[in-house]
Amino acid sequence: MHQYFIFNSIFLFLEHVIHILGTWNFYKKLGIKSWKIFIPIYNIFILLRIYKRSIWWIFLLLIPLTSTILIFILWMDLIYTFLKKTKVNLLLFFLSAGLYIYYINFFKKIQFLKIENIKKKEDHIGILLAVILSFITHTYIVQPFVIPTSSMERTLLVGDFILVSKVHYGLRMPMSPISIPFTHNNIFGNIKSYISIFQWPYFRFTPIQSVQRNDIVVFNFPKDSNHKIIDRKDHYIKRCVGLPGDLILIRKGILFVNYKKEKFFSEKQYAYFIKTENIPLNIEYLKNQMDIEDIEFFGEKNDEYFYQIMLNEKKASQVQNLFENIVFIKKDILPIHFKEHYIFPNHSNWNRDFFGPLHVPKKGELIKLSSKNIHIYNEILTYEKVKKLDLISKKYLKIKNNYYFMMGDNRHNSSDSRYWGFVPEDHIVGKPIFIWMSIDWDRENPLNIFMWKFRWDRIMRTIEGKHSYLSLFFLFSFVYSFFFLFKKK
Structure with missing residues (x-):
């Protein structure tokens, strides 16, 4: 927690420095004393008062991510105070990710404008606040x-x-x-x-x-x-x-957790092999009337039609009862001896339907490393920030995170x-x-x-x-x- 807020404070400080460097001359033209420009947060407070924006906006500066949005809004206020509000200036500002203000601040002559003559900024303020609120909601x-x-x-x-x-x-x-x-x-x-x-x-x-x-x-x-x-x-x-x-274990496509069969839920789907004779399946009916989408037609041979369809048990039963010409309908369960490519972990002989047993690592536990399990826990070394060379001298791996x-x-x-x-x-x-x-x-x-x-x-x-x-x-x-x-x- 402390480390996160230290990083956040460093970021806000750098943002403060970037803001000062890019707006120094603007502040001076507005008649702001130099010592006030350097005070963090207070220099933002000054601009909010000048442009008659709500003081509550200062909290946007303290929230990660929204502080950048607030800075950009105030930079646009400053630019439009001294330059004409044109599409070119707006385009240059966004294409440069705001750095256009540096060019104006250091290389462009800007006319002096008294603070009393600055009009209250009301254009699209409701839309802007709605966008900021939506962004905060979306992020947090x-x-x-x-x-x-x-x-x-x-x-x-x-x-x-x-x-x-x-x-x-x-x-x-x-x-x-x-x-x-x-x-x-x-x-x-x-x-x-x-x-x-x-x-x-x-x-x-x-x-x-x-x-x-x-x-x-x-x-x-x-x-x-x-x-x-x-x-x-x-x-x-x-x-x-x-x-x-x-402990995860899968046998014949059935999941066991700690050697207990998983809790039944009706929406779970599997691949089913379906064979019909004489007449193919009515694909349009399956899609439009039964809301079945994943249908793969393998081909036809001797007036027999072969399909693979993703179904739950209820849909599988409905399909079987609906079409009288179905010869068989059964789950596509891979055999235990079949080694599926890209299965986790590497160098295992498992597949999607015969998997494990596999232990899920828990924070704080010690795992004894051996030639039999090193290929499993080799996968989480990056997450644990453990160098592979360190494993040579270790017999046990202490897990730092939950998985x-x-x-x-x-x-x-x-x-x-x-x-x-x-x-x-x-x-x-x-x-x-x-x-x-x-x-x-x-x-x-x-x-x-x-x-x-x-x-x-x-x-x-x-x-x-x-x-x-x-x-x-x-x-x-x-x-x-x-x-x-x-x-x-």
């Missing part, structure tokens, strides 16, 4: 996400727009202070939306609740090699099936811990709490809005599906619209 409280893949079907569907609480598992403070608001890691292609020079240490506040077994969790993908800063790694969403200290084992509910179509290993605690982002919108789109062309269909039964619904607030949403919208249309002007 609740963040929206969209489900892009089918790895969590049928619990979460492609096209579900969800809200993720960042405070349930403890608010993780941002680690990259300089970034473009409302972006994650890339703007376009491989162009990063953040500057990695400044990186703060990991710090998390006390959680409201700890991660529970079978919780759906959003986390940063540990094996994302394109982004080194933890909170800028790609986002994944899976179900936490293994807690720190648990979790994640799996998708679409068990045969999910890149999860079975393939890339454990999730460290500092990679945990938050807990999904709400589906606020759900759109069934063409997965091959999702931008084709003419093919969009709203899933009304999923909109404004909790993740578990137990409660729906769609009717309350319509009621609120009606009352608000009625008030807005008939209020006195």
Whole structure:
């Protein structure tokens, strides 16, 4: 905690120095005495008073990330005080990431303007405050996400727009202070939306609740090699099936935790082989009427048709009863002797359906290293910040962090811990709490809005599906619209 706030203080001090260097002449032209310019926070307070902005804005300076936004707003105020408000000046300011003010400050002649003649800045102030408040909410409280893949079907569907609480598992403070608001890691292609020079240490506040077994969790993908800063790694969403200290075992596709069969939930999917004779399956009916999307046709031979479809047990039973020409329908379970490529850990003989036993590391425990398990814990040396050379002289490895084992509910179509290993605690982002919108789109062309269909039964619904607030949403919208249309002007 202390280390995080020390880094934060250093960053704010550097920001203070950058602000002074870039605005020195502006302050002088405004008639501000030199000694006042150097006082941190007070120099910002002076500008807020001059431009008649609320003094409460000073708190934006104390919040990580928003301090940069506040500085940019005040720099734009200063520029427009001494220069004409043109599109060219605005464009140069943003293309230079604000550094255009240095050019004006040192090389451009600016006309003197008395403080009394400065008009109150009211243009778009409501929109600006709304954007800042949204950014604070997005960064520190609740963040929206969209489900892009089918790895969590049928619990979460492609096209579900969800809200993720960042405070349930403890608010993780941002680690990259300089970034473009409302972006994650890339703007376009491989162009990063953040500057990695400044990186703060990991710090998390006390959680409201700890991660529970079978919780759906959003986390940063540990094996994302394109982004080194933890909170800028790609986002994944899976179900936490293994807690720190648990033993994971999979036999014939069935998960056992601490040798106990996992709790049944109806939405869990597997790949099913289906064979029909004489007549192929009605694919359009399966997709449009039964909401089954992952269908792969293998081919036809001697009037027999072969398919692989992702189904839960309920859907599998419905399909079998619906089509009389089905010869067989069975789960696609890999044989125990089949070694699947890219399975975790390396050099194991496991696959997705026969996996483990694997122990999930727990903070504080000592693990005896041997030739039999070194390939397992070799994966977490980076997270533990242990050099491989240090292992030569060590017989035991003391675990510094808690780890979790994640799996998708679409068990045969999910890149999860079975393939890339454990999730460290500092990679945990938050807990999904709400589906606020759900759109069934063409997965091959999702931008084709003419093919969009709203899933009304999923909109404004909790993740578990137990409660729906769609009717309350319509009621609120009606009352608000009625008030807005008939209020006195």
